[in-house]
Amino acid sequence: MTKIISLRYWLLIIACAIITKLFGQETDTLRNRNIYRPYGTELQDTIRHPENRTDSSVISPERARFIQDSIQAREQFVKDSILAREIFVRDSLIRRQKIKDSVDFLKNELQSLLEAYSTANDEKIIMKFDPIAVIGDSMLSDFIYSSLPFGVRDPYCPWKTKVILSGKSIRIDKDSRDVLINSIHTPQFKASFEKKSRDLLIIHHPAVIQKNGNGSFYKNPVDSVFYDAAGRIARIKSYVIFHSLTAGNQRGPHLFTNAVQVKQYRYDNHGDYTSLQLVRFCERWKAYERNKVCSIINYTFEKSGDEIKLLRKNDPVNQYSDGTYTFTFNNTGELSGISFINAANTEGWERTIELNKEGNVSCYVDKSKGLIFQSLCMIYHPEPGAKFPVETITTTFEKDGISYFQKNNTTGKSRTRDRMTLEWSPWK
16 A cells, blocks of 8 residues: 555656646747737837936937037038039030030031032032031041042942041141131041131142152142132132252242142022133243143033033033033932033943942943943952952943953953853853
């Protein structure tokens, strides 16, 4: 009996120990955990109304002054930042406007100077100048003009001339006193300019040294460009100032001035040409020699639809070289054909111009009395490193209108056509 009681006693002790251990583990699992207590005072708003604050939570005057100064400092910082940004934006706009004004001035000045230079020095008759455009903020487009050629056989677009106005190869100098352009250097030409008045522009070309049987000369070519009341070119006088040549190929004393040529233009009410007179002077090498006129050619313009007729007349008259050129244009304004017949009606030719999609000449087709007798076609190789950028092929035609012979003018090879099978032989 005693043993049974003792056993129950020990079982009771063990059971108590187990319960105590389990209770302790449960208590440990809740220790240091954030238990949601909706009415806990520690989760109440820490910002209380001043009346509900204890003495220790009331802001002191020094602290309040510090906070106010901090707020004012931050407000001043924001104001200064906004002002600095406004100044930066304003300065940027002013700087960009100055650049734009400078480029616009440069564009307008170059347009006028290049038109004068081209009109004075191009042997073809210039009909149209494309306006120079501003690309972006500070870059100029190329200067392009179209002319009336008396004969064309070149590839690309030979009646159009392009002057490059961008890149390191161009240099434009301005007179700081008058803020005017006084010289232009491009890959195509070099010249300096002197504007005497609203109606007169002087163009100076690089000096030329010439030695021949008449002596050694230092030559300064000069063009004088005169404008009418409407600002159009009315007359251009070209002449050469001769100097003696000293040791070291330097300019010596002045010898004489020789006139080279004079161009005189007339316009209609729409600003188009009505006539052009070209007077050429003979060369001379001595100061005592007279300045003689060698030739006078008068051109009269007649425009009708997509055609321009150019009547050429020599003074004195020459019926074999005098005649009428007819220039035909397509619906996009590109030159599509040229023909000529002399005043004696003994010589005449007609050339049709075919263009490719890039606007370059693909073929010149020559006709006589309405029949094709020859063509000159172009094969372009635009890829880099091409051995021949352009190949030209001449094809001759018989009276039956069929071609039997072709020659590649670039490679020198040729081929013929069988008159029976009309098959071409290999190039050789």
